[in-house]
Amino acid sequence: MYSRKKGFISRSSRISCTTNEVTGRYSSGHSEDNSNETSNRYLSFRGFFRTAHGSSKLFLGCQNFSSLVGTKSGIEIDSDLDDGFSELEGPTVTGGMLETNVETELVEDDVDGEDVEMPHDKLELSDSESDARKAQVPEELLKAITTAPVQSLDKVMVNWVEKGNDLTRADITIIMFYLRKRHMYWRALQFSEWLELKKQLIFTERDYASHVDLIAKVHSVQKAESYIEKLPKSFRSEAVYRSLLGHCTSKGYTKKAEEIFNKMRDLGFPVTSFACGHLLTLYKQTDKKKIADVLLLMEKENIQQTEFTYRICIDAKGQSNDIAGMEQIFETMKADGMEPKMITKSNMAKHYIFAGLVEKAENVLKQMEGEMHLACRYLLPHYAALKKADDVRRIWQLCEPNARIVECMAAIEAFGNLHKIEEAEAVFDKMSKEGKNITSKHYYPLLRIYASHNMLAKGKDLVKRMSERGCAVGPLACDGLIRLYIKAGEVEKADSILQKAAExxxxxxxxxxxxxxxxxxxxxxDVHNSEKIFYQMRQAGYVRRIRQFRLLIQAYINAKAPCYGIAERMKADDVFPNRTLANMLSKSDPFRKTEASELLLYC
Structure with a gap:
C-alpha cells in the first residue's frame, strides 16, 4: 500500500514479504508458537505478524486468517415511487410525499453487506460542536432546506438572508449535523456549496474536510480529489485527505484507499491512529493478512493502540475463528489500561456463540447485564442466537419501560429469530405508537421476519401501514420487499422492484x-439474469466482490453451461479467489481435462 521505496504494504514490499514462510503459513494454515520469544504482555498479537529479526513486541507468530465476512445492511433510495410499488403502497403514497422524505433515512454504504465500523473522527464537528446534539434546531430554516426542490436551495437561502435572519456558525453546525445524521448528503453538499460560494462562512480545515467527504459521497472520489487540488495549499491538510481515505474505506475501495494513504505519506503528513484505524477497518473486510502490515507500521511510527484498533483486531481474529488469539488481544487491551466498550464485549460474545462456546458466551453476557442501560440492544440478539427465549423476554421486560427505538428494533429481530412472531409484532406496535420519528427503516426488521416466514399477506399489509404513515420507501424497506417476494416465489415481481429502485x-x-x-x-x-444483475451491481459501484463472482459462476455450473473468461474477469477486478472459489473455477472451466476428454484424444 505504501510506496515500494518506503516498503509498506505493497505486494512486493519488504514488510508483507519479510519471509516467504509467512505467506506460506497463510496458505497452508500452519502456525508457529513463539511464546518463548516475548513476554505474555504482547502475546495477544501473535497471529498477525512475525518480524524477520524477532524483536518486535507486537507482531509475533503467524496464523491463518480466513475471509469470513458477515452480511448486514447498507444503503438507501430516493425519488418518487411509481407503478413498481403501487400494489403494496396503496393510494395514499404520492410523489410529493416521497419527494419530501426523499433522503430522511439514508444510511451508509456497506462492504459486501457488512456494517462498516469507522474510527471516531467525525469531520463535520469541531471540538466545540459536539454539543449540536443538544442545541436548538432552527426549525424554520431546516424545514425549508429539507423540503426545497433539488434545484431551489439557493433561492431558499437567499430569501432567508434577505429577510434579515442571522446565519451563525452555530446554526450552520446544527443544520449540517442534522443533515449528516439523516444522511441527506445531497442537501448537505448543496448547503455547503452555497456557504462557500456566497462567502457566508469562513471555511476552516474541518469545513473543507467535510466538504470533500460530501463531494465523494454524492459524486465520486475523483471529483473530490479534483476539488482538493483547487484548494489553497495551506488547506490541503491531513484532515482533508483523511476524510477522503475514510470514504474509500467505507466503500471498500482498497486500491484507492492505499493510493491516498501513500500520497499522505509522500506529502509528509504524520501517520495517525485515525488513518491506521481506517486501514484496519478496510483490511478486516478485504484482506486480513494486511492487518499485520498496518500494526507493524503503527509500531514503527510509535503510534499507540486505541480501543478502536484493538477492537478491529479482536473482531478479525473472531471472524477467523481464532478464539485463543482473540482472547489474547482482549487481555492485552485490558493490560494497556483500556476498558473494553460494550460493542467490544458484544463482539466477543458473538464470536463465542459462532464457535459454539456457549458457556464463555454466557459469562460475557452476564458481565454485560451489569450495565443494562447500555447493553440491552446487544443482549437481545445474543440470547436469541443462543435460543434462550426466556432470557430474551427477561431482558426485554427490563428494558421495555424506557426502551428507545434501537432497543425496540433489537427486540423485534430477537423475537423474530426465535419464531415468536406475535411477540415481535407486539414490540413493533409499541414502537409504532410511541415513536415520533418512525421511518421505513424501522419497519424493516418486521418486514424481514414476514419475508423469512413466507407471510406475504402480512408483509403487504405492513407496507400499506408504512405508506399510510407517510414514510418513504427507502432501500431498507425495498430490500424487505424484494426478499418477501423472492420467498413467496414471485421472483419476477422482486426483480421489478429492484429495477425500479435502481432507477x-x-x-x-x-x-x-x-x-x-x-x-x-x-x-x-439462470445465466442471463445472473449476468444482468452482475452488470447492474457494477453500474451501481459494487465491484471487486468475491461473492458476486461466486454466485455468477454457480449460475453457469447449475446451468451446465461453459463459463468462458471468468478468471480473466476476476483478475481485471483484482479479485483473488479463495479455496472455495478456486474449486468452483475449476468446475466451470470449459477446457478442464476429464476422463472423457482424455479418451476422446485417442479417437
Whole structure:
C-alpha cells in the first residue's frame, strides 16, 4: 500500500514479504508458537505478524486468517415511487410525499453487506460542536432546506438572508449535523456549496474536510480529489485527505484507499491512529493478512493502540475463528489500561456463540447485564442466537419501560429469530405508537421476519401501514420487499422492484438486495439474469466482490453451461479467489481435462 521505496504494504514490499514462510503459513494454515520469544504482555498479537529479526513486541507468530465476512445492511433510495410499488403502497403514497422524505433515512454504504465500523473522527464537528446534539434546531430554516426542490436551495437561502435572519456558525453546525445524521448528503453538499460560494462562512480545515467527504459521497472520489487540488495549499491538510481515505474505506475501495494513504505519506503528513484505524477497518473486510502490515507500521511510527484498533483486531481474529488469539488481544487491551466498550464485549460474545462456546458466551453476557442501560440492544440478539427465549423476554421486560427505538428494533429481530412472531409484532406496535420519528427503516426488521416466514399477506399489509404513515420507501424497506417476494416465489415481481429502485437518483439499492436477487437466479441456473444483475451491481459501484463472482459462476455450473473468461474477469477486478472459489473455477472451466476428454484424444 505504501510506496515500494518506503516498503509498506505493497505486494512486493519488504514488510508483507519479510519471509516467504509467512505467506506460506497463510496458505497452508500452519502456525508457529513463539511464546518463548516475548513476554505474555504482547502475546495477544501473535497471529498477525512475525518480524524477520524477532524483536518486535507486537507482531509475533503467524496464523491463518480466513475471509469470513458477515452480511448486514447498507444503503438507501430516493425519488418518487411509481407503478413498481403501487400494489403494496396503496393510494395514499404520492410523489410529493416521497419527494419530501426523499433522503430522511439514508444510511451508509456497506462492504459486501457488512456494517462498516469507522474510527471516531467525525469531520463535520469541531471540538466545540459536539454539543449540536443538544442545541436548538432552527426549525424554520431546516424545514425549508429539507423540503426545497433539488434545484431551489439557493433561492431558499437567499430569501432567508434577505429577510434579515442571522446565519451563525452555530446554526450552520446544527443544520449540517442534522443533515449528516439523516444522511441527506445531497442537501448537505448543496448547503455547503452555497456557504462557500456566497462567502457566508469562513471555511476552516474541518469545513473543507467535510466538504470533500460530501463531494465523494454524492459524486465520486475523483471529483473530490479534483476539488482538493483547487484548494489553497495551506488547506490541503491531513484532515482533508483523511476524510477522503475514510470514504474509500467505507466503500471498500482498497486500491484507492492505499493510493491516498501513500500520497499522505509522500506529502509528509504524520501517520495517525485515525488513518491506521481506517486501514484496519478496510483490511478486516478485504484482506486480513494486511492487518499485520498496518500494526507493524503503527509500531514503527510509535503510534499507540486505541480501543478502536484493538477492537478491529479482536473482531478479525473472531471472524477467523481464532478464539485463543482473540482472547489474547482482549487481555492485552485490558493490560494497556483500556476498558473494553460494550460493542467490544458484544463482539466477543458473538464470536463465542459462532464457535459454539456457549458457556464463555454466557459469562460475557452476564458481565454485560451489569450495565443494562447500555447493553440491552446487544443482549437481545445474543440470547436469541443462543435460543434462550426466556432470557430474551427477561431482558426485554427490563428494558421495555424506557426502551428507545434501537432497543425496540433489537427486540423485534430477537423475537423474530426465535419464531415468536406475535411477540415481535407486539414490540413493533409499541414502537409504532410511541415513536415520533418512525421511518421505513424501522419497519424493516418486521418486514424481514414476514419475508423469512413466507407471510406475504402480512408483509403487504405492513407496507400499506408504512405508506399510510407517510414514510418513504427507502432501500431498507425495498430490500424487505424484494426478499418477501423472492420467498413467496414471485421472483419476477422482486426483480421489478429492484429495477425500479435502481432507477432512482442520487442513491441506490442495498448491495444485499442485488445479491439476494442474484442468488435466486443462480440457484435456478439462470445465466442471463445472473449476468444482468452482475452488470447492474457494477453500474451501481459494487465491484471487486468475491461473492458476486461466486454466485455468477454457480449460475453457469447449475446451468451446465461453459463459463468462458471468468478468471480473466476476476483478475481485471483484482479479485483473488479463495479455496472455495478456486474449486468452483475449476468446475466451470470449459477446457478442464476429464476422463472423457482424455479418451476422446485417442479417437
Amino acid at each position: 432512482r437518483r442520487f442513491v441506490k439499492p442495498k448491495v444485499v438486495s442485488y445479491l439476494a436477487m442474484m442468488e435466486e437466479y443462480s440457484k435456478r441456473g
